[in-house]
Amino acid sequence: MPEVAIQTQSLTRRFGNLTAVDGIDLQVTAGQFFGFLGPNGAGKSTTIKILTGLLAPTSGTIQLLGVDFATNPLEVKRQIGVVPEGLGLFDRLTGSEYLKFVGRMYGLDRATTQRRSEELLDFMQLADRPKTLIADYSHGMQKKLALAAAVIHGPRILFLDEPFEGVDALAAGALKALLARMTERGTTIFLTSHVLEIVERLCSHVAIIHKGRLVAQGSLEELRAGIAGEAGSKTTLEQIFLSIVGQDGTERPQLEELSWLM
Amino acid sequence: MADVMRSGSAFEQIRLVAGLRWRILRNSLRRKNNRLDLIGLIFTGFFSGIFVLGLCFAFYAGGYAFLSRGRLEWLAFLFWGIFLFWQIFPIFVAGFGANFEFRTLLRFPLSLGAFYIIGLAYGFADFSSLASVCWLLSMTVGAAVAKPGVLPAMLLVVALFMLFNVTLERLISSWLERLFSRRRTRELFLGIFILSMVSLNFLAPLMQRYGTTARPAFFRLLPYFAWLPPSLAGRAVAAVTQLHPGAFLISFAALLLYVALFSALPWRRFSSQYGGEELSETAAPVRAAVRPITTTDDGLDRLSLLSPQVAAIVRKEFRYLTRNGFAYLTLLLPPILILIFSMNFSGSHPTVGGKGVSADLFFPGMMAYLILILMAPAYNSFAYEGRGIQVYFTAPLRFRDVLLGKNLILVSVLSVEIALSLAMLAWRVGLPSPHMLVATCAAVIFTIVGQLTIANWSSISFPRKMEFGQMRGQRQSGMAVLVAFASQILLGGISALILFTGSWTGDLWLPAEVFVFLAAAAVGGYFASLDALTNLAERKKELLIEALCR
Numbered sequence: 174m175p176e177v178a179i180q181t182q183s184l185t186r187r188f189g190n191l192t193a194v195d196g197i198d199l200q201v202t203a204g205q206f207f208g209f210l211g212p213n214g215a216g217k218s219t220t221i222k223i224l225t226g227l228l229a230p231t232s233g234t235i236q237l238l239g240v241d242f243a244t245n246p247l248e249v250k251r252q253i254g255v256v257p258e259g260l261g262l263f264d265r266l267t268g269s270e271y272l273k274f275v276g277r278m279y280g281l282d283r284a285t286t287q288r289r290s291e292e293l294l295d296f297m298q299l300a301d302r303p304k305t306l307i308a309d310y311s312h313g314m315q316k317k318l319a320l321a322a323a324v325i326h327g328p329r330i331l332f333l334d335e336p337f338e339g340v341d342a343l344a345a346g347a348l349k350a351l352l353a354r355m356t357e358r359g360t361t362i363f364l365t366s367h368v369l370e371i372v373e374r375l376c377s378h379v380a381i382i383h384k385g386r387l388v389a390q391g392s393l394e395e396l397r398a399g400i401a402g403e404a405g406s407k408t409t410l411e412q413i414f415l416s417i418v419g420q421d422g423t424e425r426p427q428l429e430e431l432s433w434l435m
Numbered sequence: 436m437a438d439v440m441r442s443g444s445a446f447e448q449i450r451l452v453a454g455l456r457w458r459i460l461r462n463s464l465r466r467k468n469n470r471l472d473l474i475g476l477i478f479t480g481f482f483s484g485i486f487v488l489g490l491c492f493a494f495y496a497g498g499y500a501f502l503s504r505g506r507l508e509w510l511a512f513l514f515w516g517i518f519l520f521w522q523i524f525p526i527f528v529a530g531f532g533a534n535f536e537f538r539t540l541l542r543f544p545l546s547l548g549a550f551y552i553i554g555l556a557y558g559f560a561d562f563s564s565l566a567s568v569c570w571l572l573s574m575t576v577g578a579a580v581a582k583p584g585v586l587p588a589m590l591l592v593v594a595l596f597m598l599f600n601v602t603l604e605r606l607i608s609s610w611l612e613r614l615f616s617r618r619r620t621r622e623l624f625l626g627i628f629i630l631s632m633v634s635l636n637f638l639a640p641l642m643q644r645y646g647t648t649a650r651p652a653f654f655r656l657l658p659y660f661a662w663l664p665p666s667l668a669g670r671a672v673a674a675v676t677q678l679h680p681g682a683f684l685i686s687f688a689a690l691l692l693y694v695a696l697f698s699a700l701p702w703r704r705f706s707s708q709y710g711g712e713e714l715s716e717t718a719a720p721v722r723a724a725v726r727p728i729t730t731t732d733d734g735l736d737r738l739s740l741l742s743p744q745v746a747a748i749v750r751k752e753f754r755y756l757t758r759n760g761f762a763y764l765t766l767l768l769p770p771i772l773i774l775i776f777s778m779n780f781s782g783s784h785p786t787v788g789g790k791g792v793s794a795d796l797f798f799p800g801m802m803a804y805l806i807l808i809l810m811a812p813a814y815n816s817f818a819y820e821g822r823g824i825q826v827y828f829t830a831p832l833r834f835r836d837v838l839l840g841k842n843l844i845l846v847s848v849l850s851v852e853i854a855l856s857l858a859m860l861a862w863r864v865g866l867p868s869p870h871m872l873v874a875t876c877a878a879v880i881f882t883i884v885g886q887l888t889i890a891n892w893s894s895i896s897f898p899r900k901m902e903f904g905q906m907r908g909q910r911q912s913g914m915a916v917l918v919a920f921a922s923q924i925l926l927g928g929i930s931a932l933i934l935f936t937g938s939w940t941g942d943l944w945l946p947a948e949v950f951v952f953l954a955a956a957a958v959g960g961y962f963a964s965l966d967a968l969t970n971l972a973e974r975k976k977e978l979l980i981e982a983l984c985r
Binding site: 225226227228229246247248250251253255257259260261262263264265266270273274275277278279280281282306 | 980
């Protein structure tokens with residue numbers, strides 16, 4: 174039986190009257206490259222924040238690698254790496270200083286932190302500006318650094334919120350290769366992205382959240398099989414996504430209402 | 436063709452921007468923390484109101500008295516006072532005022548004229564302008580009561596004087612904005628500014644020493660001031676009162692010239708902004724150096740006694756401190772202040788003669804002053820974390836480690852500062868008696884550690900993001916300021932009372948004994964509070980992240 178990396182039960186989060194995450198039961202097996210999709214405001218970022226400890230759930234449970242997050246948060250946090258929304262960088266440090274800081278925060282010894290930060294800076298092509306403050310990095314460079322910081326301690330689960338947004342094609346290629354390699358070696362990757370092509374190319378499994386509820390979950394093949402008829406086998410992820418979140422017909426903008434623009 | 440009306444009036448656009456600012460304020464009050472912040476602001480506003488109202492009476496009385504008693508040459512002093520406040524006060528409080536970025540309006544179809552008028556109109560919306568307008572009006576009423584015939588001319592002069600001040604103030608602030616568009620320049624100028632403000636304190640002892648020789652030189656300069664706008668305004672009103680229309684016209688025309696000049700200069704600045712001037716923070720791209728990996732081994736771990744997490748936070752805090760020109764500069768202030776105060780009050784300095792203060796009074800007083808200055812940032816200690824705050828909640832560490840790391844660096848800085856100040860004190864004034872030295876040192880531990888506990892609670896409960904080395908748009912959380920104020924008064928008051936018990940009871944070592952006990956209790960309380968604060972941080976993490984990740 175494969176190990177379960179992420180498991181939530183009836184995970185719910187309310188903000189006043191708004192239920193942003195509504196009783197989600199998520200299950201991600203270890204080693205999966207898992208794509209978490211949904212339209213804007215569906216609850217993706219809220220879910221990832223709850224799963225990484227940035228937000229407390231209103232109710233429900235989370236188990237990461239079999240450990241309950243509520244009762245043993247430190248043990249869980251040692252096993253995960255996060256690229257949060259907004260990246261979470263201390264922008265008055267240099268890239269090297271930041272990686273060393275994060276390495277030590279995860280309890281790595283100084284020599285290991287030093288070695289890994291140098292290797293990561295080199296891999297991310299950030300090593301040639303050792304004295305530049307993060308505040309002066311471009312957005313793409315900051316994103317690469319945030320990714321480097323998320324993996325410095327060799328996490329078993331990696332949470333990535335829109336990891337490829339603003340990253341150039343060259344770096345994106347290298348990152349994809351790195352992430353694919355990590356999943357081969359057993360790391361679970363939980364990723365949100367609006368670029369469905371990327372998710373389709375990288376992810377083996379996908380979940381779709383809509384209005385706070387989990388409306389689909391499974392491998393791409395399973396989702397395709399869920400689409401009725403023979404067309405199912407040829408369907409792209411974009412078509413699956415649109416057919417699921419837009420199926421009641423109310424989601425698509427009604428162009429007729431904007432007649433004054435046409 | 437877009438369905439846009441040719442142009443809305445500038446007045447309509449000003450009204451819309453006013454509405455926007457009002458809605459921003461109203462919507463911000465939906466959050467509990469912002470409501471608490473408002474309470475702090477109302478509290479401050481109340482005292483500011485008393486200050487403005489008090490001076491309104493003073494300017495009314497001044498205007499009335501100078502006109503009714505024929506002391507017309509003194510009118511210029513009233514205008515000078517208002518002019519200096521209007522121009523200098525905004526620079527002092529630039530760090531605390533809320534910022535509204537007018538350039539964001541440029542995405543709308545706004546004419547240059549409307550942009551300029553909106554910019555000027557909002558020049559009237561800050562505290563210094565409102566207060567100055569109130570004082571000018573009070574002065575006008577006072578003058579009109581004394582001599583009703585002077586009212587039309589007075590109104591004309593005051594209107595022109597207001598226009599001159601608002602254009603000059605907008606010009607100065609737009610220059611400052613341009614100057615401060617780069618971080619390094621910002622920090623450098625901020626440093627120079629603060630040092631120059633501090634050095635004003637040297638004026639009193641310098642005046643005592645050189646005042647008599649400098650006075651004639653000052654009086655020789657006075658005639659040149661007569662052609663500056665405040666003097667011109669005063670002379671114009673005086674000329675009307677003395678029924679000298681020619682003199683009035685000359686002063687009025689000169690004032691008008693100033694207004695024209697200072698309206699044209701901001702027009703140029705506003706035109707550049709309107710034309711898309713980009714005051715970017717980002718450094719110009721440079722060619723990447725050939726890249727050998729830089730091995731920057733930190734050497735031996737000097738913080739090996741601490742856990743890796745606490746040591747990492749101490750290192751990070753130290754780096755932040757050394758890169759924040761503003762914070763760095765506050766470290767220079769205490770020894771300078773000791774020097775200044777010792778020049779003003781100490782008995783050993785030749786300039787102060789009989790006003791000497793003994794080292795037994797000077798030492799605790801200076802320590803209280805140091806703590807007042809250096810502890811203030813601790814009440815909003817996450818101000819500069821920005822989005823990095825998220826790391827504290829995703830990394831495997833207890834929040835007590837974060838608080839410990841931050842407090843450790845602050846205590847280290849305070850220790851160095853106190854040692855430096857003590858050395859300066861010993862040189863300038865002399866050391867206090869042993870019982871006072873021990874009592875004050877224990878009192879320092881008691882107040883610092885006591886305040887740290889409260890400050891940690893305040894930092895978690897009332898966080899507010901601040902930008903590194905930036906003056907504009909930086910305002911502390913109102914509640915954090917109130918908490919800091921209250922705890923400084925409480926702990927300072929307790930300490931002062933205990934210090935005096937020594938002389939009241941005749942037992943000179945009693946304060947030292949009490950403070951040693953209190954210091955031990957404060958240290959115990961501090962460590963006991965860390966776990967409770969860790970739980971509080973966990974409960975408040977959403978508030979912290981939201982406030983700092985904006």
